[in-house]
Amino acid sequence: MEKRTGKASGSGDPRVRLEAVADAFEAGDFEGALGQVEGLLSDAPELPEALHYRAAALTELGRLEEAGRAFGLALKAAPEDLEILLGAADCLVCRAGEDREAVEEGLELCARGKRLAQREQDVEMLYEFLLLEGMGLNQMGECEQALVSLDAALGHMPRSVDARLERGIALFELCRFDDARVAFEAVLKDMPDEPWAHHYLGLMAERRGDEKEAKKRFARAQALVPEEFPPPVALGEAEFDRAVEDAVKALPQHAKQYLDNVTIAVEDIPSDEDLLGQDPPLSPSILGVFRGTPVGERSVTSAYDHLTASIVLYQKNLERFAKTREELIEQIGITVMHEVGHLMGLDEDDLWQRGLD
Numbered sequence: 437m438e439k440r441t442g443k444a445s446g447s448g449d450p451r452v453r454l455e456a457v458a459d460a461f462e463a464g465d466f467e468g469a470l471g472q473v474e475g476l477l478s479d480a481p482e483l484p485e486a487l488h489y490r491a492a493a494l495t496e497l498g499r500l501e502e503a504g505r506a507f508g509l510a511l512k513a514a515p516e517d518l519e520i521l522l523g524a525a526d527c528l529v530c531r532a533g534e535d536r537e538a539v540e541e542g543l544e545l546c547a548r549g550k551r552l553a554q555r556e557q558d559v560e561m562l563y564e565f566l567l568l569e570g571m572g573l574n575q576m577g578e579c580e581q582a583l584v585s586l587d588a589a590l591g592h593m594p595r596s597v598d599a600r601l602e603r604g605i606a607l608f609e610l611c612r613f614d615d616a617r618v619a620f621e622a623v624l625k626d627m628p629d630e631p632w633a634h635h636y637l638g639l640m641a642e643r644r645g646d647e648k649e650a651k652k653r654f655a656r657a658q659a660l661v662p663e664e665f666p667p668p669v670a671l672g673e674a675e676f677d678r679a680v681e682d683a684v685k686a687l688p689q690h691a692k693q694y695l696d697n698v699t700i701a702v703e704d705i706p707s708d709e710d711l712l713g714q715d716p717p718l719s720p721s722i723l724g725v726f727r728g729t730p731v732g733e734r735s736v737t738s739a740y741d742h743l744t745a746s747i748v749l750y751q752k753n754l755e756r757f758a759k760t761r762e763e764l765i766e767q768i769g770i771t772v773m774h775e776v777g778h779l780m781g782l783d784e785d786d787l788w789q790r791g792l793d
Contacts, residue, residue: 450480457489466496484514488523495527503527518561521549522568529572536576543572563592567599570606579606580716597627604636611708611717613640631660639720642752643705668755669764676702676751676768683769691776694731698779699746700772706750723757724749724771726778747775 453476460469470493476486491506507524514520528542546569553562566589573582586603590596604619617640620633627633638653658665671679680702684695710725711718718725728745749771758764 450476450483450486454483454485454489457486461489461493466493469493470497482513484510484517484520487513488517488520491520491527492523495523495531500527500531503531516552518549518552518556518558521545521552522561522564525549525565525568529568529575539572539575543569543576546572559592563589563596563599566592567596567602570599570602574602574606574609577609577716577719579609582606583610595626597623597630601630601632604633608636608640609719609721611711611720613643616640629660631657631664634660635665643720666759668752669758669761670755671751671761671764673702679765679768680749680772682765683772686769687773687776691773691780694776694779697745698728701746701748702751703748704750704752706748706753710748721753721757722750723754723767724775726775728779730779730781745779747772747779749775 453472457469457473457476460466460472469489473486473489473493477483477490480486487506487510491503491510494500494503494506504524504527507520507527510517510520511524525542525545528538528545532538532542546565549565550562550569553559553565566585570582570586570589573579573585583603583606586599586606589599590603593599600619601623604616604623607613607616607619617637620637623630623633624637634653635657638650638657641647641649641653654665658667680700684692684700687695706718706720706722706725710727711720711722725748726745727748749768754764754767754771758767
């Protein structure tokens with residue numbers, strides 16, 4: 437967040453107090469910054485800069501629900517302040533985890549910010565909104581549109597490592613692996629210690645069957661940011677199969693009835709055939725897939741539809757997804773239920789509403 441200063445008239449001057457808040461914020465003392473800015477807001481409750489600092493401090497402290505409300509107050513006080521808009525959008529897109537509704541709201545703020553930045557001819561802020569928009573679209577699985585935003589961002593800042601990295605992620609998610617590999621290798625030329633570039637190059641090496649290269653890349657990413665890339669939770673083949681069997685047994689009875697003659701299998705990672713069988717393609721990081729025709733769409737005259745249905749779980753993707761053994765077991769159950777949902781004819785929106793995305 438940019439530190440704003442102004443002419444001070446004394447220790448009680450809001451600008452002097454904002455300076456102290458800014459110093460605490462930049463030093464990483466977010467609790468201290470929050471305490472000081474709340475004191476300032478008790479005297480100047482509608483000061484936009486103070487409202488912004490409060491929202492930003494709450495965001496850094498992980499108090500996201502409060503931060504959302506605080507950004508709402510800041511935007512009410514200064515609806516066309518580009519920095520407040522960007523902070524609010526960033527909180528929604530980058531801090532909200534798997535909350536699709538929050539990301540959608542953040543994308544709406546990005547669109548608003550782009551319009552204002554274009555009107556004010558603020559190229560730097562326009563770039564920031566385009567980059568954030570690309571990140572949000574990637575999270576929503578709208579990777580083709582993400583490429584449009586990221587290419588526009590790079591049109592303003594051609595050497596941006598962040599935009600080129602996010603563009604590589606979009607290419608990977610679209611299964612354009614050769615293009616993605618070139619993109620990530622180019623990122624590493626400018627920033628050799630970019631952990632996500634190493635991680636994605638490891639994923640692509642794994643897909644090529646180059647286990648030595650994959651192991652090297654994964655180890656590099658883990659060494660750089662161990663909190664982001666903990667060692668995968670590995671289960672032996674027999675133990676993983678038992679977890680799948682237990683997940684099937686735990687299905688509600690109304691779901692089990694659809695599993696007659698449906699094969700349930702485990703593979704390491706998705707094949708190109710599985711990923712490219714849809715347009716747009718499936719993500720290479722999917723945890724499972726349903727192959728076949730959903731029950732409600734089957735032809736009454738075709739036994740083939742029924743006999744070819746199968747559910748596949750991808751063990752390496754699941755093991756990378758989970759942080760603990762308990763989380764892995766739980767996610768195996770969720771993934772089985774998710775794919776049975778597809779078998780029953782539910783789409784991704786239906787599954788998301790049921791908490792099975």
